Amino acid sequence: MAGVSGCLKYSMFIFNFLFWLCGTLILGIAIWIRVSKDGNEILSSGKSDINPFVAANILIAVGAIIMVMGFLGCCGAVKESRCMLLLFFIGLLVILLLQVAAGILGAISQTETKRILNETFYENVNLLSQTGNNGKEFRAAMTEFQNKFECCGLVSGASDWGSNFESVSQSCACEYSSNVCTTYKGKSVYKEVLGLVFSMVLYCQIGNK
Structure with missing residues (x-):
């Protein structure tokens, strides 16, 4: 893919690598909370009747999604893969739409x-x-x-x-x-x-x- 800006390509790589690291951190903490005795005690400390593991499972899913998005962005930029970059773009667009929807619902309640x-x-x-x-x-x-x-x-x-x-x-x-x-x-x-x-x-x- 001649003509691709090296600055743009590696800037995107660095950004998405940091994105991937954040996802790894969230996933690691969420898994620790989910499986460790101390994490379970923190989750179940409240008086809510809701299963506390639901929250930990959601955090695991969020961390995994961020990791996948970061991976697609990194590899798509370095390998100049149109398929990976398209998947990365679609993923970000879906997340943006979900954030807008969540923002509207959050404002209401x-x-x-x-x-x-x-x-x-x-x-x-x-x-x-x-x-x-x-x-x-x-x-x-x-x-x-x-x-x-x-x-x-x-x-x-x-x-x-x-x-x-x-x-x-x-x-x-x-x-x-x-x-x-x-x-x-x-x-x-x-x-x-x-x-x-x-x-x-x-x-x-x-x-x-």
């Missing part, structure tokens, strides 16, 4: 969605700050999750743990001086929270209510 989302989020935040046996397994699972994925808290960061922070501070410890670290009660902790991953799980649960 925005108030109710916000209410349910906030109630579910803060129900779990309360479990982090409680003491005794109530929410003990959830706090243990969250501590393990923070250790593995270098994050801290659910909504507001380390402060979500309340008086329990000192006992779990090691799982929040941020050892490197970078923009992902902040200081809380004299300790360097991750300022990142689980909002992105957790909100996707909750949103999926809300969609089934």
Whole structure:
């Protein structure tokens, strides 16, 4: 395919390679949540009657789709394959149409969605700050999750743990001086929270209510 811009081709390759990496990350985290004991505890911590594994399965599907799209974009650009590029284009178009449809539905039910989302989020935040046996397994699972994925808290960061922070501070410890670290009660902790991953799980649960 003479005349194809090398700059355009490799720019598309790099973009889609990053896209593929994001899909791999989502898929890896979703599978971990689906099969691990700690992940199952986090999913089933709420009081919803909906099967919590539905959300994890949806995340696995999303991660797999992103990986496939990234693969088609990478290979289509490097190999200059019209078939792969056409499939990539069709896939993006379908995703765009689904996003528009989801946006319309979300706008219609925005108030109710916000209410349910906030109630579910803060129900779990309360479990982090409680003491005794109530929410003990959830706090243990969250501590393990923070250790593995270098994050801290659910909504507001380390402060979500309340008086329990000192006992779990090691799982929040941020050892490197970078923009992902902040200081809380004299300790360097991750300022990142689980909002992105957790909100996707909750949103999926809300969609089934």
